[in-house]
Amino acid sequence: MGFKVQNCKLLVEAFSTSEGYVVFTLTKYKNELSPESSPKRLKFKRKTFSNSYSNAIYKFNNFEEFCNFCTYCSASKFSDLKDFAKNISLYEYKSLYYLIFSNINKDFKYTNLFYTSISEFSNLVSSSLVFKSKLAEHGKVIFKGNAIKNGIKYFVNI
Numbered sequence: 001m002g003f004k005v006q007n008c009k010l011l012v013e014a015f016s017t018s019e020g021y022v023v024f025t026l027t028k029y030k031n032e033l034s035p036e037s038s039p040k041r042l043k044f045k046r047k048t049f050s051n052s053y054s055n056a057i058y059k060f061n062n063f064e065e066f067c068n069f070c071t072y073c074s075a076s077k078f079s080d081l082k083d084f085a086k087n088i089s090l091y092e093y094k095s096l097y098y099l100i101f102s103n104i105n106k107d108f109k110y111t112n113l114f115y116t117s118i119s120e121f122s123n124l125v126s127s128s129l130v131f132k133s134k135l136a137e138h139g140k141v142i143f144k145g146n147a148i149k150n151g152i153k154y155f156v157n158i
Contacts (some may be wrong), residue, residue, distance in 0.1 A: 021116065053127040054104050057135070060097040060122045066090065069099075069121040070151035077110050079116070081148055084108045090147035093139035098125070099147060100132055 002062070011027040060066045071080075081088060086103035099122065125131070143150045 005059055007113055008047075020030065054102075054106075055127050055129060055132060056101045056104060056124060057126045057128075057131055058099045058101075058118055058122040059083070059125045060099065063092075063097055065121050066097050066099065066151060067155045068116065071156050072117065072121070073148050073154050074152045078114060081114075082146075084111070084114060087145050088149075090142040090151070091135045091139035093135055095122045097142070098135055098139065100135065102132075111142055 004029060009029040011029065013025040013027070014022055015024050060069070071079075078084075085101040085104055087100075089099045089100045089102070091100065099118075
């Protein structure tokens with residue numbers, strides 16, 4: 001991004017939004033006083049998940065990350081997500097793990113909290129039915145349905 005901090009002081013501001021996001025603002029202060037040394041604010045673009053998708057696919061880098069997410073879910077409001085999505089499947093493809101949410105209920109009470117929580121453990125990779133079909137055709141099924149509930153049942157020590 002070309003943001004160099006050599007010989008400069010930094011002001012770091014952080015705040016939380018009502019949607020559960022944390023926004024960081026970095027301001028750079030140069031030591032000398034000149035017109036060029038006025039503080040500059042960084043501009044950023046935030047990627048947000050649109051609640052209008054009916055399908056979502058999240059990628060976990062390894063199975064342990066999926067298990068960590070299941071552990072989090074077991075201790076939160078997300079141990080049973082039957083009201084969030086009609087089907088939740090887990091596939092392994094090219095040594096990565098993909099959690100597929102099908103027929104997402106856009107009116108789920110904890111939608112924003114859920115999207116914020118899962119982003120701590122995985123990355124949204126697609127909402128495409130084409131990628132879902134590719135996983136179904138070429139991936140290995142770990143859980144065909146109730147993936148989070150089964151992950152909690154078999155891999156979380158309670």
